[in-house]
Amino acid sequence: xxxxxxxxxxxxxxxxxxxxxxxxxxxxxxxxxxxxxxxxxxxxxxxxxxxxxxxxxxxxxxxxxxxxxxxxxxxxxxxxx
Numbered sequence: 001x002x003x004x005x006x007x008x009x010x011x012x013x014x015x016x017x018x019x020x021x022x023x024x025x026x027x028x029x030x031x032x033x034x035x036x037x038x039x040x041x042x043x044x045x046x047x048x049x050x051x052x053x054x055x056x057x058x059x060x061x062x063x064x065x066x067x068x069x070x071x072x073x074x075x076x077x078x079x080x081x
Contacts, residue, residue, distance in 0.1 A: 026072050030068060031056070031068075032056075032059075034059040034063070034068050035055040036055075038055040039055040044058055045062055045069075046061065046067045
């Protein structure tokens with residue numbers, strides 16, 4: 001689950017991710033959500049080259065520069081012994 005609210009510290013089933021290592025699924029979800037926001041008119045958060053117009057490319061550039069204001073919540077393994 002992706003949350004843009006940074007004011008919450010703890011969640012009942014897990015913590016906000018503190019390290020910057022994302023799985024390929026988390027990366028796809030973050031970049032896809034940001035590309036949708038950009039295509040719907042959200043402001044671009046970094047300077048991009050003049051010839052880049054694709055929202056997906058812009059979102060990837062923002063992701064590589066750690067400019068996307070989203071966090072990842074990971075649930076703890078409930079079945080782990």
